[in-house]
Amino acid sequence: xxxxxMEAVDLRKTYRMGRVGVEVLRGCSLAIGSGEFLAIMGKxxxxxxxxxxxxxxxxxxxxxxxxxxxxxxxxPPTQRRFRPGVLDTFSFWEQSRIxxxxxxxxxxxxxxxxxxxxxxxxxxxxxxxIGTPWLRWGSRRxxxxxxxxxxxxxxxxxxxxxxxxxxxxxxERQRVAIARALIHDPQILFADEPTGNxxxxxxxxxxxxxxxxxxxxxxxxMVTHDASVARAADRTLHLDxxxxxxx
Amino acid sequence: xxxxxxxxxxxxxxxxxxxxxxxxTLCTAMVLIVSSVMGGFLDKLKLKARGLLGDVIVRxxxxxxxxxxxxxxxxxxxxxxxxxxxxxxxTYGMMKFEDxxxxxxxxxxxxxxxxxxxxxxxKSGLFYEQHYPGTTTFAPQQQPVVxxxxxxxxxxxxxxxxxxxxxxxxxLADALAKSxxxxxxxxxxxxGTRLNEALAEYNLPLIPGVFARGSAPxxxxxxxxxxxxxxxxxxxxxxxxxVAKRLRDGSYRRYDLLPRGCVVTLTLLPISDAANVDxxxxxxxxxxxxxxxxxxxxxxxxxxxxxxxxxxxxQMDAGETIDGDPIPARASQIQIKVAAGVxxxxxxxxxxxxxxxxxxxxxxxxxxDEKLLxxxxxxxxxxxxxxxxxxxxxxxxxxxxxxxxxxxxxxxVLVLCILYxxxxxxxxxxxxxxxxxxxxxxVASIFMLYGVAIGVVGSISGSVLGxxxxxxxxxxxxxxxxxxxxxxxxxxxxxxxDEIPNTVRPIEVAFIAVGGIFMATMGSMTAAxxxxxxxxxxxxxxx
Ligand SMILES: Nc1ncnc2c1ncn2[C@@H]1O[C@H](COP(=O)(O)OP(=O)(O)O)[C@@H](O)[C@H]1O
Ligand SMILES: [Mg+2]
Numbered sequence: 001x002x003x004x005x006m007e008a009v010d011l012r013k014t015y016r017m018g019r020v021g022v023e024v025l026r027g028c029s030l031a032i033g034s035g036e037f038l039a040i041m042g043k044x045x046x047x048x049x050x051x052x053x054x055x056x057x058x059x060x061x062x063x064x065x066x067x068x069x070x071x072x073x074x075x076p077p078t079q080r081r082f083r084p085g086v087l088d089t090f091s092f093w094e095q096s097r098i099x100x101x102x103x104x105x106x107x108x109x110x111x112x113x114x115x116x117x118x119x120x121x122x123x124x125x126x127x128x129x130i131g132t133p134w135l136r137w138g139s140r141r142x143x144x145x146x147x148x149x150x151x152x153x154x155x156x157x158x159x160x161x162x163x164x165x166x167x168x169x170x171x172e173r174q175r176v177a178i179a180r181a182l183i184h185d186p187q188i189l190f191a192d193e194p195t196g197n198x199x200x201x202x203x204x205x206x207x208x209x210x211x212x213x214x215x216x217x218x219x220x221x222m223v224t225h226d227a228s229v230a231r232a233a234d235r236t237l238h239l240d241x242x243x244x245x246x247x
Numbered sequence: 248x249x250x251x252x253x254x255x256x257x258x259x260x261x262x263x264x265x266x267x268x269x270x271x272t273l274c275t276a277m278v279l280i281v282s283s284v285m286g287g288f289l290d291k292l293k294l295k296a297r298g299l300l301g302d303v304i305v306r307x308x309x310x311x312x313x314x315x316x317x318x319x320x321x322x323x324x325x326x327x328x329x330x331x332x333x334x335x336x337x338t339y340g341m342m343k344f345e346d347x348x349x350x351x352x353x354x355x356x357x358x359x360x361x362x363x364x365x366x367x368x369x370k371s372g373l374f375y376e377q378h379y380p381g382t383t384t385f386a387p388q389q390q391p392v393v394x395x396x397x398x399x400x401x402x403x404x405x406x407x408x409x410x411x412x413x414x415x416x417x418x419l420a421d422a423l424a425k426s427x428x429x430x431x432x433x434x435x436x437x438x439g440t441r442l443n444e445a446l447a448e449y450n451l452p453l454i455p456g457v458f459a460r461g462s463a464p465x466x467x468x469x470x471x472x473x474x475x476x477x478x479x480x481x482x483x484x485x486x487x488x489x490v491a492k493r494l495r496d497g498s499y500r501r502y503d504l505l506p507r508g509c510v511v512t513l514t515l516l517p518i519s520d521a522a523n524v525d526x527x528x529x530x531x532x533x534x535x536x537x538x539x540x541x542x543x544x545x546x547x548x549x550x551x552x553x554x555x556x557x558x559x560x561x562q563m564d565a566g567e568t569i570d571g572d573p574i575p576a577r578a579s580q581i582q583i584k585v586a587a588g589v590x591x592x593x594x595x596x597x598x599x600x601x602x603x604x605x606x607x608x609x610x611x612x613x614x615x616d617e618k619l620l621x622x623x624x625x626x627x628x629x630x631x632x633x634x635x636x637x638x639x640x641x642x643x644x645x646x647x648x649x650x651x652x653x654x655x656x657x658x659x660v661l662v663l664c665i666l667y668x669x670x671x672x673x674x675x676x677x678x679x680x681x682x683x684x685x686x687x688x689x690v691a692s693i694f695m696l697y698g699v700a701i702g703v704v705g706s707i708s709g710s711v712l713g714x715x716x717x718x719x720x721x722x723x724x725x726x727x728x729x730x731x732x733x734x735x736x737x738x739x740x741x742x743x744x745d746e747i748p749n750t751v752r753p754i755e756v757a758f759i760a761v762g763g764i765f766m767a768t769m770g771s772m773t774a775a776x777x778x779x780x781x782x783x784x785x786x787x788x789x790x
Contacts, residue, residue, distance in 0.1 A: 058682055059784045086779035089688040102684030113679045113787065117256045129249035130684045180683070 003070060004031035005219060006055065006188060011064035013050050024050050026242030027064070032188065032221060037214040039230040040223045042239035048223040049192050051239060055221060056105050056190045057097040060084075068104065073097055102131035106181030110193040112173040114165040114180075121161045124148045124179045131184060144183070151179045155209060171202025178209060182218075189213070191222040195229055207232050249680070250689060254696040257669065264701060267665040267767070271705025272712060274655035275763040279713030281651050282755055284720065285644035287748025292637055293630070295542050300629045301333075301366045301582035303595050305602065311518050312336060312563055312577035313620045314613065315605050320581060323598065328589040333362035334578035336557050338515060342489070342550060344534075345510040351489060353550045355513060357557030360385055366584045374487065375507060375536040378436075378455040379422035383536040385482040385553035389475035390508030390533065391416050392459040393442065396473055401451055412445060415454060416473040423455070437491075437501045459506040481556050482535030483511055488547035490537050509534050513550065517562045522616070530560055541746075554578075575617065591628040599626035655766060662701055662770030666694055670778045677778055678786025691779030698771020699764065706763035710756050720747045 013025040024047040032038055032055075042048045053059040055066060057073050060082050066073050074080060075093045088094045101107075106127075114123045128144045129137070152158055155175035165173055174194060181189055191210065195203030211232050214220055222233060230236045237244045257264075307313035320332045336357035343350045360383075364370040376383040393413040399420070403410045414420060436455040438444070443453045460471060491499035510531045517525040532552060539546050558564045558576060565576040583598075585591050605611060606618050613621065630637065670677070677690055716723065724747060727734040736747075 053784050056682075059782075083780070083782055084687060086687045086691050086776060089686040089779075094686075098684055098686050101682065107682050109787065113675065113682075115253075115676050115679060117260050126249060126680075127683045129252060130680065130689070 005034040005036075006032040006066065006068050007070075008055060008066045009064055011051065011054055011061045011066070013047070013054065013059070014062050024242060025054075025061070028239070028242070028244045029064075030237060030244055032219065034187075035214075035217050035219055036235065037211070037220045037233045038222070039233035039236040040221065040239055040244075041227065041230050041236055042223075042225060044225055046239045047242060048225070048239055052190050052192050052221065052223050056107060056188075057100045058107075068100065073100060102127075103184060104187045106184070106186035106189045108174070108177050108181050108189065108191040108194045110196040112165070112170070112177045112197075114173060114176055116165055119162050119164055120152065120157060120168070120176050121145075121148055123165070123176055124152060124183055127180055127183050148179070148183055151183055152176075154182075155179045169202070170198050171205060174198060174202070174206055175209065178206070182213070188219045188221060191220060193224055194222065195226070196224070203229070249685070250693045250696055253680075253693050254700060257673070257693075257697060261669055263665055263668065264697075267662045267701045268705040268708070270658040270661040271702055271763050271767050272709040274658040274766070275706050275709025275759055276713035276716060278648065278651045278655055278762070279710060279751070279756060279759050280716050280720075282644070282648045282759065283713070283717045283751050284748055285640070285647060286752065286755065287717075287750045289637070289640050289644060290750065291541070291748050292633070292640060295540055299367055299369070299540055299542075299545065300632060302585040302591050303583040303598065303626060303628055304632050305581035305583070305598065305624055305626045306632070307579055307620060308623045308625075309620055310338065310579070311522060311620060312579040313624045314575040314577050314617045315602075315611060315621060316578040316581055317576065318611070319602055319605070323583070323601075328586050328594055330584040330586050331362060331365045332581055332583040333359050333366050334554060335580040335582055336554060336561065336563060337579045338557070338561060340516070340550070341514040342485075343512050343514075344505060345512070345531075346504050352548070353486075353489070353513075354548050355515065355550050355552060355557065357554040358551050359554045363582075366582050369538065372539045372541075373484065373536045374539070375456055378426050379419050380426050382419060382422050383482070383484070385535065385556070387479035387481055388508070388533060388535075389479050390459060390477045390506075390510075391419055392471070392474065392476050392506075392508075393454070394460065394473035395470035401449065403449060411470070412449065412451065413442065413460075414473055415458065416475060427452075437498060439500060440503055442503075457501045457503060457506045459508065480510065480531055480533035481553060483513070483532035484536045484538050484551040485511065485534060486546040486549040487537040487539040488543065489550070490534070505534065507534060507536075511550075513552070515557075515560055517560065519562060525562070528560060530556075575611070575613070577620070592631075595626045595628050595631070599624075602626065652762070655763075658705075658763075659766040659770035662698055662767045663773055666698055666771045666774035667777065669697075670694060670774045673778075674781065674786050674789040677781050678783050678789065681781070681783035682787060687779040690781070691775040694775035694778045695768065695771055698767050698775065701771070702764035702767025705767060706760040709763060710760045713759075714751045714756065717749050717751050720749050 007030070009029050011025050011028040012023070014021045014023045016022075028051055030038075040048055040051065050059070054061050057066075060074060060080050062080075062082075063077055073093075073096065079093075081088055081091075084091075084094050089098070115126065118126065125144060125148050128140075128148070132140055132144075149158070149161070152161055155178055157172060157175055157179070160168060160172060165176065168176065174197075178194070189210075194210070195206050198206065207229060210220055210222065214234075220233075222229075224230050237246060305316075305319070316334045320334065323329050323332055338355050338357075340353055340355045341350050342353045358369075370376060373383055393415055395411055396414050399414045399417075400411045402412075415423065436443070436453050438447060438453055440457050442458070446453055459476075487493075487499060490505050491501045494500055511534050512529055512531045514527050514529050516527050519525045538549070538551065555564075558578070563577040566574045568574060585594060602624060603622060606613065606621050680690055680693075681687070724736055727736070
């Protein structure tokens with residue numbers, strides 16, 4: 001294997017609950033190749049989401065580093081800020097993580113996490129709205145609009161484009177979430193139990209969608225506690241007591 | 248881009264935001280109303296005081312007045328800074344109308360009518376002079392009466408006979424025609440006099456004011472002619488609230504008992520040359536006109552008569568001692584109109600020094616007493632003469648505006664609470680926006696924008712509401728009084744003006760509106776900060 005797309009080394013994360021520290025990740029290392037479909041399995045509460053958040057630059061590890069295209073995404077451990085405030089927006093590390101979230105990563109969550117005030121189309125476009133500077137929006141709007149419509153067609157929701165999330169079923173909502181995560185052609189798609197909240201039928205459709213995307217070359221990292229779901233992936237890692245193991 | 252988009256979406260969907268807007272609206276309107284009414288009150292006070300007094304006033308401190316006023320006037324009229332100067336005598340007296348049982352205490356001012364017209368805005372407040380231009384004079388005149396003129400009277404044939412209606416004497420009819428041709432003041436005409444009721448019945452134009460006799464349609468053969476009757480008497484101009492009753496619609500109700508030209512007797516207290524109060528004298532005047540300044544205290548107690556007549560009655564005119572020494576004439580004030588652009592305060596100081604120099608001037612040869620009277624005169628600007636009255640109001644206005652501004656902090660706190668609530672409700676959304684690349688500052692600015700939007704909408708609607716309220720404040724008061732007379736907030740005898748000031752200054756509106764926006768923005772700051780510093784993962788996990 002040539003240089004992996006993303007590499008995590010010795011990730012550790014401890015949650016403080018008052019005086020007690022709960023060490024959820026105790027040194028996780030992994031590598032993700034370009035075009036790979038990786039599943040991470042583990043029991044509920046084992047720290048899968050935590051790990052995914054760290055890979056996706058949503059949280060900050062206590063120790064360890066994640067590199068993307070060989071570039072670290074976290075500051076050296078001594079300079080890390082675990083709760084970035086408003087003013088940290090303008091710090092170098094926070095800025096680079098914001099850029100990754102905007103342009104390189106896509107996220108799909110178990111509970112869809114759509115904005116209820118927005119229509120399907122607007123929810124999908126939101127990623128682009130956030131990622132586009134003010135002045136460019138006018139000139140790019142048409143292109144993004146077309147892209148959003150084709151993605152929504154890809155997930156089979158063209159008829160629902162003007163609907164709001166509360167008018168959709170769970171499976172449909174998750175497909176909107178996938179469309180939102182795909183509109184900016186992310187290099188890695190992170191999916192946190194994307195079928196966890198769905199019945200078998202809709203879950204199956206979501207999985208089909210993901211394997212289809214994988215077939216087209218999309219790199220996917222998926223977290224699940226369900227072995228049947230994990231089978232859709234090329235490779236599965238198991239998270240147990242804070243460390244990763246190959247089967 | 249998404250910030251404005253989300254702000255607008257949130258604003259439209261959150262009904263609770265309307266409460267915040269409402270709070271900002273009310274506070275903005277409240278501050279605007281308070282500041283406008285008090286500011287308008289102050290402006291009116293200043294304007295009226297100035298309009299009545301002239302720009303600069305020379306005044307003595309004794310009821311006896313001060314000498315050499317005419318010498319000073321003749322001299323300073325040559326000064327380029329001075330447009331006009333006129334002497335005034337002020338005294339107290341009792342007033343009684345011939346046909347009325349009541350007696351009133353009044354302030355009697357002796358003025359030179361033509362000069363006063365030039366010094367201040369007195370003329371525009373005269374009722375009969377407005378409707379019958381050129382007919383108001385202090386010179387001795389008889390009483391005008393309406394009567395029947397075969398050529399000019401309107402006639403109606405009825406089964407009982409021919410009805411004919413009284414008309415004004417020719418000179419007054421001409422004057423009235425002139426003012427009607429120019430611009431009538433019809434709205435000021437009280438229709439409730441007997442004559443006007445009769446005219447209205449036959450659809451004829453009303454006659455402004457009240458005139459003696461010939462009130463009803465005439466069937467008999469005895470038809471007095473219109474004209475002037477009785478003794479010629481000196482004219483007096485009477486404060487309007489002394490002769491008519493103000494109605495709620497702003498017009499005045501006039502009485503058939505008090506026609507123009509009727510006899511009004513003034514009882515005055517002259518002060519002798521030896522500075523003793525002499526026996527009171529009674530002198531009959533002719534009710535020539537009535538004046539309205541809009542300041543109730545003035546309109547309900549002022550009577551104006553000819554300067555020379557009052558001077559003579561009060562023994563303030565020039566004379567001789569028993570030994571044959573001349574006694575100079577005296578006045579109690581000089582009112583001066585200053586040319587535009589002249590610094591009135593500096594002029595007043597200069598004038599005072601100048602006048603005091605007269606004291607030892609060889610030309611005048613004053614007695615010790617007269618020197619003292621002259622020395623005790625002071626020259627003040629109209630602002631200074633009213634300072635005891637205006638300064639406290641100015642302070643009061645500042646105080647109240649600051650007070651209400653502070654109370655408006657409540658609106659800021661309310662905006663804060665409501666936005667904080669929305670931020671909490673929207674925690675999950677904040678997590679989502681951050682997870683797809685929204686920055687902390689970006690998220691914070693959504694809620695800041697939200698606060699600004701609340702401020703802008705609230706301030707604008709508050710300004711509109713406040714402006715409307717101020718403009719219609721007198722109607723609102725009338726409505727309240729109509730509902731319950733005890734709700735009369737504005738007592739015209741207390742506040743000097745018969746109307747609540749209702750001018751809104753655009754600068755003030757702008758200033759207050761900006762203040763409202765600022766408050767809302769400050770209020771939203773904390774909530775925005777909280778939203779911005781939310782941890783994306785914790786926000787996503789938030790239930
Ligand atoms: N903010 C937090 N504070 C304290 N404990 C947390 C927090 N977030 C997660 N945890 C704990 O960390 C563990 C791992 O959580 P999570 O990564 O969500 O597991 P999984 O996704 O595998 O179910 C759980 O025991 C959870 O209670
Ligand atoms: Mg989880």
